[in-house]
Structures are given as structure tokens and as C-alpha cells.
Amino acid sequence: MSRRLSAVSYDAGSGVLLLDTPRTSYSAYVGREDHIPIHTYWGPPITAEDAACLAEATTERLASEWPCFRSPANGHEEYPLDGGVQFGRAALTLEFPGAVRSVEWRLGGHEITAGAGHHDLVLRFEARHHDLTVALHYRVHDDSDVIDRWVVVRNDSATDSVDVHRLDSAAWVMPEQERHRMSHLTGRWAAETQLRRTDLTEARLVLESRRGITSHHANPWFAMDDGTATEEYGRVYSATLHWSGSWRMLAQRDMDEPAQVLLGWGHEGFGPRRLEPREILRTPVSSGLFTTGGFGGASHAWHEYALRHVLPGAEEVRPVLFNSWEATGFDVDEAGQRALARQAADLGCELFVLDDGWFGRRTGDRAGLGDWWVNGERFPGGLRPLIDDVHALGMGFGLWIEPEMVNPDSDVYRAHPEWTYHYAGREPKLMRHQLVLNLARPDVVEWVFGELDALLSANDIQFVKWDMNRPFTDPGWPEEPDRQGRLWFDHVTGVYAVIDALRRKHPGVAFEACSGGGGRIDFGMMARSDQFWVSDNTDAVDRRHIQHGFSQIYPARTMSCWVTDLPTFINKRRVPLTYRFHVAMAGVLGVGGDLAAWTGEETAEARRLIGQYKRIRHIVQHGRLHRLGEPARSAAAVQYVTADRSESVVLVYQEAQQYDSHPRPIRLRGLAEDGRYRLDDGGTTLSGAVLMGHGVIPSLTGDYASTLIHLERVT
Numbered sequence: 001m002s003r004r005l006s007a008v009s010y011d012a013g014s015g016v017l018l019l020d021t022p023r024t025s026y027s028a029y030v031g032r033e034d035h036i037p038i039h040t041y042w043g044p045p046i047t048a049e050d051a052a053c054l055a056e057a058t059t060e061r062l063a064s065e066w067p068c069f070r071s072p073a074n075g076h077e078e079y080p081l082d083g084g085v086q087f088g089r090a091a092l093t094l095e096f097p098g099a100v101r102s103v104e105w106r107l108g109g110h111e112i113t114a115g116a117g118h119h120d121l122v123l124r125f126e127a128r129h130h131d132l133t134v135a136l137h138y139r140v141h142d143d144s145d146v147i148d149r150w151v152v153v154r155n156d157s158a159t160d161s162v163d164v165h166r167l168d169s170a171a172w173v174m175p176e177q178e179r180h181r182m183s184h185l186t187g188r189w190a191a192e193t194q195l196r197r198t199d200l201t202e203a204r205l206v207l208e209s210r211r212g213i214t215s216h217h218a219n220p221w222f223a224m225d226d227g228t229a230t231e232e233y234g235r236v237y238s239a240t241l242h243w244s245g246s247w248r249m250l251a252q253r254d255m256d257e258p259a260q261v262l263l264g265w266g267h268e269g270f271g272p273r274r275l276e277p278r279e280i281l282r283t284p285v286s287s288g289l290f291t292t293g294g295f296g297g298a299s300h301a302w303h304e305y306a307l308r309h310v311l312p313g314a315e316e317v318r319p320v321l322f323n324s325w326e327a328t329g330f331d332v333d334e335a336g337q338r339a340l341a342r343q344a345a346d347l348g349c350e351l352f353v354l355d356d357g358w359f360g361r362r363t364g365d366r367a368g369l370g371d372w373w374v375n376g377e378r379f380p381g382g383l384r385p386l387i388d389d390v391h392a393l394g395m396g397f398g399l400w401i402e403p404e405m406v407n408p409d410s411d412v413y414r415a416h417p418e419w420t421y422h423y424a425g426r427e428p429k430l431m432r433h434q435l436v437l438n439l440a441r442p443d444v445v446e447w448v449f450g451e452l453d454a455l456l457s458a459n460d461i462q463f464v465k466w467d468m469n470r471p472f473t474d475p476g477w478p479e480e481p482d483r484q485g486r487l488w489f490d491h492v493t494g495v496y497a498v499i500d501a502l503r504r505k506h507p508g509v510a511f512e513a514c515s516g517g518g519g520r521i522d523f524g525m526m527a528r529s530d531q532f533w534v535s536d537n538t539d540a541v542d543r544r545h546i547q548h549g550f551s552q553i554y555p556a557r558t559m560s561c562w563v564t565d566l567p568t569f570i571n572k573r574r575v576p577l578t579y580r581f582h583v584a585m586a587g588v589l590g591v592g593g594d595l596a597a598w599t600g601e602e603t604a605e606a607r608r609l610i611g612q613y614k615r616i617r618h619i620v621q622h623g624r625l626h627r628l629g630e631p632a633r634s635a636a637a638v639q640y641v642t643a644d645r646s647e648s649v650v651l652v653y654q655e656a657q658q659y660d661s662h663p664r665p666i667r668l669r670g671l672a673e674d675g676r677y678r679l680d681d682g683g684t685t686l687s688g689a690v691l692m693g694h695g696v697i698p699s700l701t702g703d704y705a706s707t708l709i710h711l712e713r714v715t
């Protein structure tokens with residue numbers, strides 16, 4: 001397909017906006033009378049003339065609708081406002097003095113700007129009856145079909161505050177079609193990112209997090225098709241939100257109206273968040289994507305966008321890490337960790353991460369959180385002797401922290417009980433014996449930064465695992481009741497501010513985003529992290545489902561996976577070591593087991609597989625990912641192909657053998673048809689055409705059988 005450059009245009013005469021990405025166009029127009037922007041098109045490229053015709057046709061069509069009991073514009077709005085003749089759920093609900101909720105605006109102007117590799121359009125609307133401006137922002141990139149949208153609200157009044165009840169980043173309007181099948185990610189702790197597909201009927205479908213974190217239970221992403229898209233073919237619309245706190249995704253569709261998906265921060269009824277006089281509030285970005293390449297094509301576009309525009313240092317190759325958590329739990333001390341470090345280095349690990357239990361009086365989960373001083377009984381010389389040892393073994397050193405949290409049994413809580421979320425006169429609910437610090441408070445943000453900065457300045461640390469192990473409850477701030485509604489927004493920006501400042505000051509430190517496993521996986525966190533801890537569930541069978549869902553939007557380069565011990569603590573399942581490695585090798589490989597208990601045979605196999613992973617990880621971490629079959633199918637595979645198509649890796653899994661059937665050939669994807677590829681099975685050479693048209697026949701027998709096939713193009 002020919003590639004064209006991205007562009008944005010706005011015709012002030014007709015009010016038509018047109019966004020062009022390399023392979024798609026997106027169009028809307030600003031209504032003449034009420035200045036409400038109406039969406040008209042999202043799909044393969046069109047011209048400015050097409051866009052103008054669509055605007056005219058839509059204007060006529062909406063004007064011809066019988067207006068009794070309904071608003072003809074409902075469902076078509078680029079950004080539905082609360083107020084006026086509008087009966088759908090709004091993207092923007094503001095409350096002005098006098099309990100007035102209606103927003104009426106007029107277009108004040110527009111701006112078009114260009115930056116390095118992107119073009120921006122801003123439509124600036126002025127409220128008719130208040131000193132307030134709402135700016136709708138659009139950004140297109142030269143190297144992606146993803147469109148970024150966000151909104152900036154400015155309270156221009158010097159005296160009056162405005163209450164924000166809802167401020168979404170975008171409304172995405174779907175084309176009118178017979179069926180709207182919505183793919184989304186659901187789950188819970190230890191079962192994150194489960195892919196589901198459901199039909200959107202004439203109703204509202206709300207997916208949200210009310211927990212203060214992105215959540216294990218839903219992820220801010222969807223893909224919409226007409227029920228016919230497959231992994232390889234079909235028109236798919238998709239969108240996400242770059243946000244790590246509570247959020248809402250609301251899909252709405254009424255009879256004879258288009259489906260419209262609103263995406264924004266804050267769950268339903270969170271607030272309000274008061275916008276003080278002269279205050280400006282910028283929403284997180286919501287990104288949207290249209291592709292004709294099916295669900296696989298949508299994932300490719302998301303992965304490439306993530307690596308080019310979200311993830312810092314995406315070109316780095318992530319090291320194989322060892323993490324102490326499943327090996328030692330809270331039972332950490334210098335001698336034990338030294339022994340583990342030696343064994344980890346012997347396996348070929350490149351980064352040693354000391355998990356929970358090294359600080360304060362943290363000998364279990366009941367005490368110590370918040371006291372970020374090294375436990376002197378466990379580490380009498382501080383962390384330095386262990387760190388020096390780890391470095392001498394040729395590994396980087398990583399440390400676990402949970403900065404947003406305190407145990408009531410901690411020095412910091414005893415000194416500052418008012419720093420946690422709570423309601424006056426009520427006992428705040430403990431979860432995992434801990435309370436959430438109020439990071440909407442600037443003094444708490446400053447304190448957290450100071451503690452972590454001191455830790456990173458005093459120790460030669462290469463990696464930080466930032467954990468967050470409980471959702472918000474009792475979201476009160478009794479000292480400042482007027483600011484209470486802010487916390488759902490300001491806590492997240494507080495977390496971002498701390499990580500951003502730490503990254504600036506300690507550029508050599510990589511961050512792993514974790515929230516009791518995968519409770520905080522989103523583009524907001526990805527923008528300031530190097531990888532995600534995807535789930536506490538390391539059972540290889542469950543993990544394949546979790547990884548399948550994760551891969552719908554997030555790239556393998558960010559997916560941290562460990563091989564741990566048997567039986568797994570989650571379900572007591574026993575899966576052979578090679579299968580477990582092959583599942584973990586589908587992302588950023590790590591090891592998390594009690595290595596002292598591994599047999600000589602297991603250690604040798606682990607060493608061999610880690611060595612193999614290092615030889616192929618550039619393909620897994622930076623190549624294009626193809627899902628070859630659903631995880632429940634035997635045999636299903638994941639394949640990775642380098643950008644120049646010179647190398648590929650296929651990981652094939654047979655969970656359970658049925659009868660005496662042999663696996664069918666697995667048709668590969670993304671290779672050069674006319675290229676010849678050598679398989680690492682002793683030298684078979686096959687053309688790309690054969691590998692993709694006929695496939696490879698994996699030799700797998702029995703249950704939990706797996707194999708890794710490495711292909712290299714020969715000249």
C-alpha cells in the first residue's frame with residue numbers, strides 16, 4: 001500500500017476538518033448554528049472534496065430528521081456536551097455557579113501546527129455564558145495511523161470556580177453498520193487482560209475502573225468491528241486511554257444512531273473536580289486507530305505506535321532478570337540474596353532484583369511500608385555489599401518499592417496519619433494491611449520523591465520495580481474538603497511527577513510498572529516505564545491467555561515474564577520447565593524461582609534456554625508479533641518477524657494432545673514470499689511462500705509440548 005504523509009486541515013468557511021494518516025482519513029465538521037462538531041468519516045483515505053460532500057450530506061440528513069423526542073445529532077457528535085438538546089451520555093459535564101450544567105459554546109478559532117513527525121489541529125471553543133475555553137486537540141503522526149486526541153479546559157474567570165463532573169478525552173464515533181462487535185479486556189488479580197468479544201446492542205456498555213488504578217478488572221482499550229473481522233482481515237476500529245488511575249469507557253448506541261465510545265479519566269460519579277479560577281486542566285490522551293488488517297493489523301499498529309511514541313528507550317534490549325519474590329518472599333537477608341545472586345548469574349541472568357522485605361520493619365505484610373530505610377538486621381552493612389556482589393557477578397541491581405503506600409505500623413504513618421486517604425471520624429479500610437498515601441497532596445509528592453531520590457543517590461541501582469498493592473477506598477481528604485474531588489486526577493499526576501523527576505535525575509535507572517501484577521498496564525504508565533509486570537500468575541497455561549490479551553495492544557518488548565517454581569502457587573499445576581520457558585520467552589524473559597531447589601538437569605536446561613533467548617530476543621522484543629491461533633487451541637503459536645524480514649522466531653505450544661492426532665501445519669506470516677529461510681532444525685531451507693502458504697509442521701507429542709523455531713533468511 002502506498003504511504004503518504006500525514007496532514008491536518010480545517011476549512012473555516014465550511015467548518016470541515018480532515019485528518020490524514022499514512023493509510024487512513026478522519027473527518028468532521030463544526031455545525032453552523034450550535035457549533036457542535038459532527039463526525040462524518042473514519043476509514044481509508046479520502047480527499048478534501050469528499051470530506052466537504054460528506055459534511056453537506058450529513059447536515060442535510062440531520063436537518064431532515066423529525067426532531068420531536070430526539071436530537072438528530074445524538075451519536076454523531078465528536079464531543080457530546082451536557083446541555084442543549086442532547087440525550088446521550090456526555091463527554092463534558094461542567095457545573096457553573098447557580099447549579100447550571102449546560103455548556104453552550106461557539107468556535108473561537110483554530111490552530112494548525114507541525115512538530116517533528118506530527119501535525120496538530122486545535123479547535124478552540126468559548127463558552128457562551130461563562131469565561132471558559134474548551135480546546136479539542138488532534139494529532140496525527142507521519143509514521144502511524146494512530147490519531148491522538150485530548151482536551152484542555154481553561155477557566156478564564158478570575159473569581160468563579162467550575163465543577164468538572166465529566167471531562168473525557170474523546171468520543172470515537174463508529175460507522176453505522178448492522179453489527180457492532182466490541183472486543184475488550186477484562187479479568188481480575190492473577191487473571192488479567194482476558195480477551196472478550198461482545199455485541200453492543202442499543203444500550204450503554206460501561207467498562208471502567210473505580211479503583212484509583214488502571215485495574216486488573218478492565219483495561220482502557222477496545223476494538224470494534226462488524227462481526228466479520230478475523231486476525232488477518234477486516235475493518236477494525238480501536239482506541240485506548242493513556243491514564244493510570246480510575247477511568248471510564250462508555251459505548252452508547254440508540255436505535256438509528258451511530259455507536260459512540262467515550263473515553264476519559266475518572267469513573268462515573270467520581271467528583272466533582274473543582275477547576276479553580278484561572279486553572280487549566282488537560283486530559284490524558286486518548287488514541288484511536290482504524291485498520292483494514294483485522295485484529296492482527298490493529299495490534300501491529302498499536303505495537304509500532306507504542307514503540308515509536310510512548311515507550312522511552314524502546315530500542316534497548318531488555319536484560320534477563322532474576323526476581324527474589326517467589327524464591328524468598330519476605331524472608332530476605334544479605335546472605336540468602338547473595339546465594340541467589342550467584343545462582344542467577346550462573347544461569348545467565350543479567351539483572352538481579354531484590355523484591356519486598358528489605359526495608360523498615362518489613363518482615364511480613366503487616367509493617368514497615370513507607371519506611372524506606374534499609375533494615376539493619378537483614379542488611380547490616382546496608383545494601384551496598386549485596387549490590388557490589390551483584391555487580392561483581394556481572395549483573396545489574398534492581399530494587400522493589402511501593403511508594404504510594406504505608407502500613408499503619410510504620411514510622412511515617414505514626415508521624416503523618418493525615419497523609420493517607422480517609423474520612424473524618426471513620427476507620428479507613430485496610431487491604432493487605434496497608435493504606436494509600438494521598439499523592440494529590442504536593443507535600444506528600446515531595447516527600448516520596450525525596451525518599452526515593454535519596455535511595456537511588458546512595459546506592460548504585462539500575463532498576464526499580466514500582467509496585468502498588470491495593471485499590472483506593474475511603475477517598476477522603478478531610479483537611480481540604482474542597483480538594484477532595486481532585487484526588488482521582490491529581491494522585492495520578494502526582495505519581496507521574498515523581499517517576500518523571502526520578503527518571504530525569506537518575507537516567508540510568510529502568511522502571512518496571514507493577515500493581516499486584518498487572519493492575520497498572522496502560523500507555524500513561526508505559527510512557528515512564530521500561531516494562532510491565534503483567535501478572536502475579538506465572539502458571540504457563542494461564543499465562544498464555546493473559547499474554548494473548550496483553551498483546552492485543554501492548555508490545556512484547558514491555559511484557560515481563562518469569563519462569564518460577566512448581567507447583568505454581570496459583571493453581572498447583574505442574575508444567576515442564578521447557579514449556580514454562582517457551583511461554584516466558586514470548587516477552588522479556590525473567591526467572592523467579594528458588595534456584596537452590598532446582599535439580600542439576602533443570603539448571604542445565606534453564607541455562608541452555610536463557611542462552612537461546614539471548615540469541616533471539618532482538619526478534620521477540622523488536623520484531624512484529626503475529627498471533628497464530630487462540631491460546632486454547634492445540635497447537636497454537638506466536639511468531640515474531642524482524643522489520644527487514646530476515647529473521648523470525650516461532651514459539652509453538654501444544655497444551656494437550658488429543659487422540660493420536662499430529663499438529664496441523666502452522667502457516668507463518670510476515671515473511672518475504674520470495675525469500676528462502678533456513679530453519680534451525682538441522683538445516684531445512686524453505687521459501688517464504690511455502691512457509692506462509694503451507695506452513696511448518698511442528699514435531700510435538702504429548703501434553704505441554706512446545707518448541708521454538710528460529711528462521712534465518714539465506715541469500
Ligand code: DGJ
Nearest residue numbers: 325355356467516517536
Ligand atoms: C505484588 C507483586 O506483583 C509481586 O511480584 C511482589 O512484588 C509482591 N507485590 C511483593 O509484595
